[in-house]
């Protein structure tokens with residue numbers, strides 16, 4: 001049976017991972033959340049005091065990069081793969097607002113990007129993969145058969161993220177979450193190395209006024225079309 005590569009890119013909190021997970025499950029494909037990889041490197045940098053709100057020791061982090069071991073391990077109960085940093089499950093820790101605040105600084109570093117892109121290309125070398133991120137359709141898999149670019153208004157995205165953080169028991173203000181969404185948009189789209197841009201051949205999905213189910217149906221039919 002024909003196998004394809006599906007790249008899902010877009011702004012933060014557009015529901016990329018929810019869609020990518022649904023799609024991977026429906027097609028029996030592997031799902032890879034590349035944001036989790038950038039978040040795990042950020043957590044490593046925080047643990048070693050290489051980064052904080054107004055500080056970044058890029059050289060020290062780059063030197064230590066060979067020591068950063070990232071692994072996805074499938075959790076059958078949850079139905080998706082969890083992120084492990086040097087053998088420790090960091091799936092919950094990497095989703096905190098603290099990590100979200102610093103991750104763009106780390107994702108700007110070219111040495112970090114090339115290490116992670118290489119791992120991502122390795123994971124996708126046999127196709128049958130759904131990968132989400134910012135540069136999947138442009139840098140990681142420019143030849144992906146299906147590319148989706150997801151977007152929604154900053155307020156819609158901040159509300160989703162806010163609800164998620166509250167659900168996880170974190171006390172945050174909506175204003176802080178909205179500010180973080182806008183800051184990350186700015187950094188993600190303006191960084192020098194692999195900025196967030198829509199691939200020319202990507203299909204744009206604006207889900208500001210779309211339910212999860214509607215969005216899934218649209219993208220699943222695009223995938224079936226590519227597979228037929």
Ligand code: DC
Nearest residue numbers: 012034035038103107133134135184
């Ligand atoms: O998808 P996410 O919000 O978990 O991603 C976290 C950060 O990582 C985001 O601010 C941008 C960065 N990122 C990136 O630069 N390239 C990717 N392929 C994935 C994420």
